[in-house]
Amino acid sequence: MVALLDKAHLQSSTGNPAAAGASLERALRIEPRNPVLWSELAKARLDQGRYRQAINLAAKSNSLARGKEKLRTKNWRIIxxxxxxxxxxxxAEAAFKRAEQGR
Known part of the structure; x- marks a missing residue:
């Protein structure tokens, strides 16, 4: 799973969010309850212009990220x-306010 996440980061940094998304989807088949993977996929979808999907994926990450306030903040910024x-x-303003509040 870590190798897939690293691969996704490399793909994203080289301007290929679609490939990054595919790598993250594979990682999620291995660890479907990993909030970091859901968040990373939300970011990839945001980069692809798939905004509604990015919102849904970030919300999914938040539902799994209890006690992980930095991750929840990142997700609210994506949203x-x-x-x-x-x-x-x-x-958007409401989401950014939630990010500032860390919830």
Whole structure:
């Protein structure tokens, strides 16, 4: 699983979020309850312009990330950015506020 996550990071950093997403999906088949993987997939989908999916994946990560406030903050920022891109400015503002509050 770690190798797939590393591969996804490399793919993302070289401008290939679709390949990163595929690697993360494989990793999630191995560890489906890993909130970090869900968050990384949400980021890959955000980078691909798949905003609604990014929101759903970040929310899934948050549901699994109890006690992991940094990860939840990251997820709320992903949700905020995706909502902003969708034109949901009030929703984006609410997400960014939750990120600031760390919940």
């Amino acid at each position: 905020g950015r995706a909502r902003n891109k969708l034109g949901d400015y009030k929703g």
